Amino acid sequence: MDDPAQELINKQAPVIEPGxxxxxxxxxxxxxxxxxxxxxxxxxxxxxxxxxxxGLLYAVGYLFVRGVGIWGVNIPVGWxxxxxxxxxxxxxxxxxxxxxAILLLLRQSWRxxxxxxxxxxxxxxxxxxGMFPVLHLGRPWLAYWLFPYPNTMKVWPQFRSPLVWDVFxxxxxxxxxxxxxxxxxxxxxxxxxxxxEHRAAQIVYGMLAMGxxxxxxxxxxxxxxxxxxxxxxxxxxxxxxxxxxxDFAIGIVPGWHTTIFPPYFVAGAIxxxxxxxxxxxxPIRKFxxxxxxxxxxxxNNSAKVMLATGLIVAYGYGIEAFMGWYSGNRYDAFLxxxxxxxxxxxxxxxxxxxxxxxxxxxxxKKLRTSPGWLFLISGIILxxxxxxxxxxxxxxxxxxxxxxxxxxxxxxxWDWMTYIGTIGFFLxxxxxxLRVLPMISIFEMRTLLPEAEVKAE
Amino acid sequence: MKxxxxxxxxxxxxxxxxxxxxxxLTHEAGxxxxxxxxxxxxxxxxxxxxxxxxxxxLVVLVGxxxxxxxxxxxxxxIHVINYPINVxxxxxxxxxxxxxxxxxMTILFAGIFAVLGMLALNGLPMPYHPVxxxxxxxxxxxxxxxxxxxxxxxxxxxAETRRxxxxxxxxxxxxxxS
Numbered sequence: 001m002d003d004p005a006q007e008l009i010n011k012q013a014p015v016i017e018p019g020x021x022x023x024x025x026x027x028x029x030x031x032x033x034x035x036x037x038x039x040x041x042x043x044x045x046x047x048x049x050x051x052x053x054x055g056l057l058y059a060v061g062y063l064f065v066r067g068v069g070i071w072g073v074n075i076p077v078g079w080x081x082x083x084x085x086x087x088x089x090x091x092x093x094x095x096x097x098x099x100x101a102i103l104l105l106l107r108q109s110w111r112x113x114x115x116x117x118x119x120x121x122x123x124x125x126x127x128x129x130g131m132f133p134v135l136h137l138g139r140p141w142l143a144y145w146l147f148p149y150p151n152t153m154k155v156w157p158q159f160r161s162p163l164v165w166d167v168f169x170x171x172x173x174x175x176x177x178x179x180x181x182x183x184x185x186x187x188x189x190x191x192x193x194x195x196x197e198h199r200a201a202q203i204v205y206g207m208l209a210m211g212x213x214x215x216x217x218x219x220x221x222x223x224x225x226x227x228x229x230x231x232x233x234x235x236x237x238x239x240x241x242x243x244x245x246x247d248f249a250i251g252i253v254p255g256w257h258t259t260i261f262p263p264y265f266v267a268g269a270i271x272x273x274x275x276x277x278x279x280x281x282x283p284i285r286k287f288x289x290x291x292x293x294x295x296x297x298x299x300n301n302s303a304k305v306m307l308a309t310g311l312i313v314a315y316g317y318g319i320e321a322f323m324g325w326y327s328g329n330r331y332d333a334f335l336x337x338x339x340x341x342x343x344x345x346x347x348x349x350x351x352x353x354x355x356x357x358x359x360x361x362x363x364x365k366k367l368r369t370s371p372g373w374l375f376l377i378s379g380i381i382l383x384x385x386x387x388x389x390x391x392x393x394x395x396x397x398x399x400x401x402x403x404x405x406x407x408x409x410x411x412x413x414w415d416w417m418t419y420i421g422t423i424g425f426f427l428x429x430x431x432x433x434l435r436v437l438p439m440i441s442i443f444e445m446r447t448l449l450p451e452a453e454v455k456a457e
Numbered sequence: 458m459k460x461x462x463x464x465x466x467x468x469x470x471x472x473x474x475x476x477x478x479x480x481x482l483t484h485e486a487g488x489x490x491x492x493x494x495x496x497x498x499x500x501x502x503x504x505x506x507x508x509x510x511x512x513x514x515l516v517v518l519v520g521x522x523x524x525x526x527x528x529x530x531x532x533x534x535i536h537v538i539n540y541p542i543n544v545x546x547x548x549x550x551x552x553x554x555x556x557x558x559x560x561x562m563t564i565l566f567a568g569i570f571a572v573l574g575m576l577a578l579n580g581l582p583m584p585y586h587p588v589x590x591x592x593x594x595x596x597x598x599x600x601x602x603x604x605x606x607x608x609x610x611x612x613x614x615x616a617e618t619r620r621x622x623x624x625x626x627x628x629x630x631x632x633x634x635s
């Protein structure tokens with residue numbers, strides 16, 4: 001305790017409230033899945049999310065019948081909502097991997113109570129993201145053409161194209177996220193298998209736990225594999241949004257062709273991801289009474305991450321504006337002028353307000369630990385990050401090099417229905433996850449308890 | 458009852474400290490075919506039974522190398538050998554453009570090898586295992602710690618081993634039928 005840094009940490013809110021034992025931690029988390037009756041609130045919430053998901057199916061079904069003409073995309077703005085939403089969703093996913101992998105490597109043990117549902121959030125967000133480029137293909141049923149496979153046409157994907165890189169980056173990311181989430185679940189599935197009283201539940205959880213019995217030999221290999229997977233997921237998550245930014249940066253469109261994009265996209269991804277983590281964690285801990293596990297410390301730390309990444313994003317905006325002037329390139333200069341004074345200027349100012357202005361309130365410690373305020377600010381950040389992608393995609397495309405090819409982009413009701421539909425799909429998946437799987441990693445919570453410490457002899 | 462029908466002798470403990478202590482004493486007493494079960498990873502326990510695996514990192518390394526090579530040569534074969542396209546006289550083997558996919562394939566293969574390799578080396582999935590025959594073993598995934606001496610250990614002798622385990626002060630002792 002002589003270490004001043006350690007003393008400072010001890011003074012903060014604890015990661016887990018005192019008084020818990022291995023047994024009570026296990027019971028508290030597993031009872032949500034196994035014994036507690038499903039609340040009416042869950043049914044209402046899931047019902048609404050499910051209805052919105054049906055809206056998504058309707059919009060997608062109509063898209064399959066009529067084609068992308070039902071959307072607002074047209075030349076010059078050929079990307080529109082599909083790519084805006086793709087980048088937004090995949091960015092949200094990044095916080096889950098950051099929490100589970102990067103914070104594990106940095107030995108931030110407070111992550112143990114939020115990594116499980118953050119990883120679930122990643123999976124569902126990537127699923128939502130993956131839909132958009134496929135729907136945007138025009139002929140979505142030929143999406144498998146994106147992968148290199150021997151075919152009778154004797155052609156191959158063009159591997160020099162960033163769009164093909166994106167296919168590999170996103171599908172690798174989805175696979176690794178799923179594996180990481182699943183091996184994290186195995187010991188907890190064994191706990192559910194041993195705790196559940198229903199035969200069907202015992203069989204299902206038992207199959208998924210694959211006979212896990214907590215052998216020391218197994219744990220040793222498990223810990224090694226988990227650590228290595230974290231080490232692999234860390235560069236992966238940074239690469240994914242880098243490759244997404246290449247979709248833009250490799251092109252020559254003004255506002256896209258810039259080297260600041262990769263770091264500023266990654267920072268923006270983590271920024272919006274933590275906002276989504278907080279928007280999920282705050283209601284979850286309230287409705288399930290998990291304030292002892294997801295404490296003010298978690299809120300405070302997440303808010304600090306948002307503040308830091310938000311400042312990196314602000315730096316990115318600053319450099320973009322500076323380069324518009326400093327490069328001396330008339331098209332870049334015009335883009336800056338167009339953002340500030342063009343037809344979409346209102347959204348650019350709204351973006352600056354949402355992403356740079358309002359989040360500065362997080363400097364105030366009281367707001368960082370106030371669930372209500374954090375929820376509100378996180379919502380504003382999510383909106384701001386969506387606007388950022390809208391500005392990048394639409395404002396750059398709608399007025400490029402030749403005035404004769406200028407145009408405007410207006411989303412249609414089908415654009416909105418698809419976008420809101422994916423939010424419904426995301427929430428419906430989250431509701432199901434909360435109901436059938438432990439939302440907090442039970443075995444990692446056990447390691448945080450004081451009684452888990454083995455005293456040296 | 459024949460001896461081969463007994464899988465081992467199992468003792469139950471309350472705390473991580475007591476299991477680590479017991480495992481250490483058991484190993485010191487000369488028992489080698491032993492294992493311990495805990496509801497969360499305990500590094501000192503693996504040391505106590507002298508288990509230091511180095512196989513998982515090797516599997517991951519092999520997976521990573523395989524993934525990287527197949528990622529790069531997939532692109533090389535497609536763009537240089539099978540379907541060369543001359544774009545303004547630029548080199549066919551434009552390797553800087555191949556780096557992204559090579560990297561992603563490295564991570565993908567290494568990650569899959571890490572998970573499947575860990576499971577395979579641990580002998581999972583395993584639908585049946587004798588330790589589950591002990592009713593109290595259900596607490597191994599909650600808040601209890603178990604030490605087992607397998608009957609295949611040369612020093613294993615039912616009465617003698619039970620006396621030894623009793624000397625470790627466990628909460629309970631059970632013979633594990635196989």
